[in-house]
Amino acid sequence: MADESDTGSIQSSQSEQGAEKKAFEDSRFYALYIFCPKRSRVTGEDADSSNHSEDGNLSLTVAATNLSAAAETDLRKSLSQRLSKFPNNPSEGNFLSVGLSTSDESSNSAVCYYCVLNGVTAEVLKEDTTVPGTQYVICFISFHDSSWVTFRPELDQYTAGIVKLLDAEPAAIRQTSSKSTNSDSAHHGQLSQIDGAVKDYLERWYEVVLEYLARCVAKLGSNVHYLIYAALLDAQLQMKGFTQQEEADINKFVKCCSLSSLVQQLQSDETSSKSDGDLLLNLDTNITSLQSVTAVLTAKDNTIMFEVDNFSSTCQFCKMATEHLMSGDPKNVTKIKETLESVKLAFIHNLNKLKRFLRQAETDHYALFRSLIYLKKSGAGDLLLRYVHLDASPDTLNVLTVLQDFIKSKGQALV
Template sequence: MTETESRYFALYTYHTNRSTTGNGGSTVSDEKEKEVSDFLQREARFNSDFSLSVITTNLKAELETTLRGFIATRLSKGTVFSGIGDVTDIDLGRDESLQCYYYHLRQANDDHVTDDVSSMYTSEEYVVCFLAAPEESLDLFRVDLDSYSEDLLPMLDSEMKEVNQVQVYLSRWHQESVQYITRCINKLNKQLSILLHEAISNSKLEVESDDSVTKSEIIKFMHCCSLSDLLQQANNRDGGQQDTSSEPSLIDFDESGSKLFEVKSENVVKMCIKGDVITFQNSVQNDFCQEWMHTLLDGPNDKPAYSRQVIESYKLRVIQDMNLLKRLVRQAESDHYALYRAFIFLRKCGNCEVLLKHTNIDCSAMSEDANHVLNILQEFVMQDTSS
């Protein structure tokens, strides 16, 4: 069985009885309960009476029945949540073990508020499933699949007039949510290191192209390579506030080329795509991103999971290098040899300007001496670069 043949989709309607108050007639004190076990028990109680009907799928009838039973079990236990997808392994029989991504879609305007706390209503919701071979590593693409699933919701009107459109959309899930990574890598080729550098250095990207699809995929790829999620996790572990300056600084466009949003950033990089020719203005690259680029280009050009694993590995290296630099800076407040080691580290890492930039963003949480050490390191690096 080929990889393409082992990629499936399924879309279900999910009818369940819900309370108009959103809590099944519970009291105000019940609403304030934050215990996970209590929440799961309430969800299981609400989900004890529901129906699950297939709308469209490319699975064979026997396999679809097995999948529906699996999803029904998860729903009955109250472990399928709207707003975030989940990935798990599933055995569909016939020695076919697959990874299954599933997502609960609920209409945003699904509100039925009345004064009668005992009143119930039947909620029509949806569950979307994507399945692929385990080596596809769908967990690496969960954020992309969440977004793709959410974009399906506008097509799902109450009369289901666009079933054919929905089926076409679902059939392209792997191409749109997974394969875009390898398309971008192959498209950029030797210029890939430029985009990688701008992604991890929080630059603002302006894309000029007549191809709205390519433009959108470049934006997604840069977001995929940015450090925003890892920096936020690191800040949360350190007990600090979320730093909005670490979010991916992009300019996005709709199909007409109109600007949708802009995030403030210091450096503006312009990217122009005309056919197979790509040019950059105000771009920078370094040895670290060159190494990263070669690792991606030297690998299989048709394996998105491999490329995504490489991307996540190099992003993690940047975070680890930042943590090491911070430790050396703190040690250098009272140890001159640590200052020398920090300088040697920056000299050899091939990514000094990015590390110094992000470390400076966190300097407000450091002491005055640590800020002084960073200033000295920046001067050393500038002198070493110019010499």
């Protein structure tokens, strides 16, 4: 029989390993690699297999990471295999499921966003034509956020921002690397100052790219329906009483709810039905022709106030969307993003349905009545009328005029 002290030591060790594993999985990780699409000979320091991999016609050299050595090796091997089989266009982000080693020597599934970057901006090329055409692969890894593919636009934008920091390396280092005969050694030398701004930028990826949603919900609570409304209204939002960080978060939240990118995707979707394609025609290209609207969001004495020109301050559609959002975990950023995406889809569906009614109303008076009833029930009548005219035919515009004149004469609210 095992000694009780030994049993206690084993349980304690297992508990510590479990805590270490949880801490590892709760963290968010990054890795930056120097990428050489064409295989080259590696000599000297870069020949060390602990930070360099070659697979077929490419090589990867780790430049910065907060992964453990074992996990980073797993990631580099997976990336090498993926990039060898499926070359990526620069600046186009992709997602990859990977198994990474933890401290207890087991493998755990994680999701990795990776993007190939050209490491020289046009501004640098104008100043120094001797700068080598370095490429990098930037990776962001999470164990918990398996559905964060919806953040691809934010991730693409954030990864592009690191190029200027890489260009900011001392000119002498760039010149030395451009004269070197060994491209891998040159690139490795180019990143000798990476412990500064580049590392700080990489470490902040999750805070900047995803957590702005949770910060907005924490700041505004149920008042986030004002932001959804401002986004669907395509209003110019002015803010008072917020910090610079809060204003940046709110602007990103509103952009996240914007219709323009979603409409563009729907227009280019070959699987969309013909009727839906016709209904969405020219909406994205004409969205800038909407009458300019200014909205003001004010924070004062723990109170949020919202005012908007020529429109009510909110609508039932946005309030219901916010209730659904607040019913979940206010810190789960992927669920918040999925909810906002579903809100945009629902609004587009409502817009398409209204347009079908209006087309039918050109020859059917009962369809005109159904259009009025639908506008009332949608909870976003004013918003729908703001967009519905953009691609309307002359006959549909005549129907719209009759409908809007009737609503105005009755003084009926459509919110």
